Amino acid sequence: SKAASAVSQDEDSSSASSIISRFRQYLQINTAQPKPNYHEAADFLISQANSLSLESQVLEFVQGKPLVLLKWPGKKPALPSILLNSHTDVVPSEHHKWAHPPFDAHLDSATGNIYARGSQDMKCVGMQYLEAIRKLKASPSFRQPLRTVYLSFVPDEEIGGHPGAEMFAHSEVFQKMNVGVVLDEGLASPDDFYRVFYAERSPMWLVIKATGPPGHGAKLYDNSAMENLLKSIESIRRFRAAQFDLVKSGSRAEGEVISVNMAFLKAGTPSPTGFVMNLQPSEAQAGFDIRVPPAADHLSLEIRIAEEWAPSSRNMTFEFKQKASVYDKFGKPMLTAHDGSNPWWGLLEEAIKNANGKVGKPEIFPASTDARYFREQGLPAIGFSPMANTPILLHDHNEFLNKDEYLKGIDAYESIIKAFASFDERTSDDESKAEL
Numbered sequence: 534s535k536a537a538s539a540v541s542q543d544e545d546s547s548s549a550s551s552i553i554s555r556f557r558q559y560l561q562i563n564t565a566q567p568k569p570n571y572h573e574a575a576d577f578l579i580s581q582a583n584s585l586s587l588e589s590q591v592l593e594f595v596q597g598k599p600l601v602l603l604k605w606p607g608k609k610p611a612l613p614s615i616l617l618n619s620h621t622d623v624v625p626s627e628h629h630k631w632a633h634p635p636f637d638a639h640l641d642s643a644t645g646n647i648y649a650r651g652s653q654d655m656k657c658v659g660m661q662y663l664e665a666i667r668k669l670k671a672s673p674s675f676r677q678p679l680r681t682v683y684l685s686f687v688p689d690e691e692i693g694g695h696p697g698a699e700m701f702a703h704s705e706v707f708q709k710m711n712v713g714v715v716l717d718e719g720l721a722s723p724d725d726f727y728r729v730f731y732a733e734r735s736p737m738w739l740v741i742k743a744t745g746p747p748g749h750g751a752k753l754y755d756n757s758a759m760e761n762l763l764k765s766i767e768s769i770r771r772f773r774a775a776q777f778d779l780v781k782s783g784s785r786a787e788g789e790v791i792s793v794n795m796a797f798l799k800a801g802t803p804s805p806t807g808f809v810m811n812l813q814p815s816e817a818q819a820g821f822d823i824r825v826p827p828a829a830d831h832l833s834l835e836i837r838i839a840e841e842w843a844p845s846s847r848n849m850t851f852e853f854k855q856k857a858s859v860y861d862k863f864g865k866p867m868l869t870a871h872d873g874s875n876p877w878w879g880l881l882e883e884a885i886k887n888a889n890g891k892v893g894k895p896e897i898f899p900a901s902t903d904a905r906y907f908r909e910q911g912l913p914a915i916g917f918s919p920m921a922n923t924p925i926l927l928h929d930h931n932e933f934l935n936k937d938e939y940l941k942g943i944d945a946y947e948s949i950i951k952a953f954a955s956f957d958e959r960t961s962d963d964e965s966k967a968e969l
């Protein structure tokens with residue numbers, strides 16, 4: 534009969550093998566920077582949304598960079614909503630260095646590992662949100678949330694998030710959504726404990742330039758561009774080593790020190806056979822990726838840059854290619870409370886435990902995510918990607934996620950979304966918002 538075939542179709546779409554095949558389908562869409570196939574990803578996501586009867590909308594703040602916004606309306610739409618965010622782009626890969634092509638989403642039958650760019654960062658999370666909703670919709674004890682649940686699939690996180698999460702967080706659409714809490718990405722952990730993040734370091738991409746008189750390669754003289762740049766590099770390396778020592782000795786976590794890594798070095802006078810060897814160049818530059826924890830003294834770092842790393846007294850200049858804000862729009866450091874003052878934090882930990890997961894102690898994310906654009910709006914944002922017993926392979930060769938770990942992650946989100954969407958109290962944040 535018709536009814537029987539509908540039921541068997543339902544069973545089919547909720548089976549582990551169809552869950553895994555949907556994940557692999559999403560992974561097979563090549564959304565690698567710098568030319569992500571965003572429209573194919575958007576079409577796929579909208580077809581998923583349709584199969585779940587979620588409302589969908591495509592926002593295009595910048596042409597060619599679609600943001601897919603899905604909505605599961607709550608029974609009490611006046612309560613602040615839940616936002617489940619994920620990015621659709623992935624970083625490029627060196628295909629020939631992978632054991633399996635990065636967009637095959639190869640499933641190793643012996644281990645259950647699924648190899649693909651984006652398997653950890655972060656197509657897993659985007660699909661897990663959807664699968665968790667599929668389960669909740671099928672569960673007789675739940676069916677409809679109290680609070681409205683939104684899902685955003687945003688472009689360009691890997692290149693700074695400006696046409697994606699940043700413009701979204703500043704948009705009128707976003708304001709009308711009345712978001713109360715945001716979930717975004719975290720990191721895998723090699724042990725049993727899921728990692729949870731309440732803040733992140735802020736990125737600072739610094740280019741320093743030195744100039745000096747050119748001269749014969751045989752002449753020793755002061756103030757050449759190379760000498761001036763090298764003095765800076767020596768001083769930057771001393772600073773780096775001191776910060777790294779704090780991590781090596783175990784006195785600070787990775788996210789609690791300032792990291793500085795050289796991204797490029799550019800100097801010399803090119804010649805058809807390489808570089809001119811007996812000419813000291815008149816210009817030299819170097820670029821650094823710097824990450825600054827929220828509690829660090831940003832002002833003294835900037836003074837150090839101006840006075841020690843690129844002093845004009847040594848013919849040096851500097852420029853920031855990227856410098857994120859450190860404070861939210863209310864002038865507060867961008868830290869999501871992870872104590873009793875933030876009910877979402879307790880709900881999250883409890884929900885993960887209810888799904889048989891273990892939660893590590895709250896951490897500062899060492900790199901950057903789109904969560905900063907939501908924290909900038911004064912919203913609590915929690916970084917969480919449910920991947921325990923998994924090596925950290927984001928941006929690495931042979932990125933993979935095990936299929937059973939992926940399925941466990943869906944259970945974690947089912948529990949979290951249920952808890953968040955059922956939470957029937959206004960938080961103190963909501964109240965202060967209502968007063969404004």
Ligand SMILES: CSCC[C@H](NC=O)C(=O)O
Pocket residue numbers: 690691692693694736855900901902
């Ligand atoms: C300055 S925005 C860069 C964002 C990027 N995010 C993930 O790797 C990062 O390098 O942390």
Ligand SMILES: [Zn+2]
Pocket residue numbers: 620654655690718
């Ligand atoms: Zn990511």
Ligand SMILES: [Zn+2]
Pocket residue numbers: 624654691927928
């Ligand atoms: Zn990334």
